[in-house]
Amino acid sequence: MTTTTGAPASPAARPAEAAQTAQPAQPTWPTWPVRPDEVVDLDALGRSRIEDFLCLEAQLLDAWDLDTWLTLFAPEASYVVPCNDSPDGDPARDLVLIDDDELRLRLRVERLNSRRAHREYPHSRTNHQFSNVVVGVREGDELPVVASFTVWRFRNGKASYYVGKYHYRFVAIDGRLRIRSKRVVLDMTTLRPAGDLAIIL
């Protein structure tokens, strides 16, 4: 008893793709201290310059300028979020929430830019906040940085939050500061206060 039910990839009828909400205007940074194309010396980079970079990243995420946000990553990008109950989770062995390499990160951005990512169309308003920035000691070509964060997400009358720590590994590529890896460890014991994690932290 087999019945054909159609190929999953066949496009369904598309609704009129009218913008449903106005996104906040994209910010500009006329005198931004660290621009992504600026040449930096990884060894001489102080905390305040790293904070400027993190602030730029936060603003790009809040503005939903994800294409520009992607350019902050090194080509071998990695973005990992372990499950709430296994903060030490290893994506090679354990189930994690997010385990994006460069390709999957790009496809995630492509999805979030699409009007068919229903959970995020229209987009949430977010506010990415960070503090307690600690710049570590250089390891090989990497500069480890840890920061605390709170991300607020507002949508459809509902407010939710994500709280935890960012673990970055920065590299300089042709002298330009880039994120090689970003591991986001959530402090909430479950994801329930937030529902899901459709946004980027």
Place this chain on the structure above:
Amino acid sequence: MFMVRGAKSGRINVFHNTCTHRGAVVCRQPAGNAKAFSCFYHAWTFDSEGRLMGIPDRDAYGGELDLAALSLRPVARVESYRGFVFASFDPDIEDLVSYLAGAIEYLDLVIDSTDGEMEIIKGTNEYCIEANWKLLAENSIDGYHAVSTHDTYFKYLLALGTDLAGGVNGTSYDLGNGHAVLEYRAPWGRPIAKWEPLFGEDSREEIARMRADLISRHGEVRGSRMADTNRNLLIYPNLVVNDIMAITVRTFMPLAPNRMDVTAWELAPRDELAQLRQRRLDSFLTFLGPAGFATPDDLEALESCQQGFTSGGVEWNDISRGMARTPAANDEAQMRAFWRRWSQQMGTAGYGERESR
């Protein structure tokens, strides 16, 4: 509730997590080993069989206390089937095998697909949906929504090079007692025995070996069914075992008419090739996980329905799809199986205010 293996009996005990003194939670760890459970409030201590072993300053009760009557309260019924532990609050419920009815065959297909042991992988998805729990029972076995709701997920698969041309072909079955299943062939691979390019050339041989092994153990018909077909299984009322490329074990508890907690684990063969485990993990988190390319959109759909219901103008849902043909995997026969059982159990009370009309 909490679950512990009795140190003496070896039995799996499931207790209400409530101190029989004045109600505090007696087990406050998510997992681990313990000889005894000592309530921190006034230090009453219970053993792993639930017996009350210690009461500080017991003389104060003047020998009147009936320790046996103050054991931890077990959940009314607990039975296991091949490692799945089921608990019920109904003392008169039928035995587990009868309860599972036709779902047994499908649980067996999942468990028998490895010659070794299955394990729950470390890392739990604990999320929440602001919708009635029955909407997730429907959604977990809903083939109809895939194309429209999960367009971005199929785009993702295409970008990875998965050939989706074969489409999804299958049937849905009412398994009795409210259980239901979709069984279908899909174009993607299955790490137990259906190779696809995503798994890598170096796993081709291992997968061929596993397939031959399955066929020799279970015969051509059952073996290739395990290798080639996917199943979305709903065990009434709130257990889902979806055996797609990855296998999820998912349960959900209503907290309010419009809110449920969802807890999901990943089930996998314990000793599988590292690269197959990797693809299985990838598949789970991108499709089944709450931070993936599909599940957030299921949440949006369920919450959207819940929101739509509040308007009050549309009193009934329509789940008649497929009544005029042999039910396909994208029909709604499986939902009707669930709702008939629910309706039978609730009686007229299930229809709320309609009862009084």
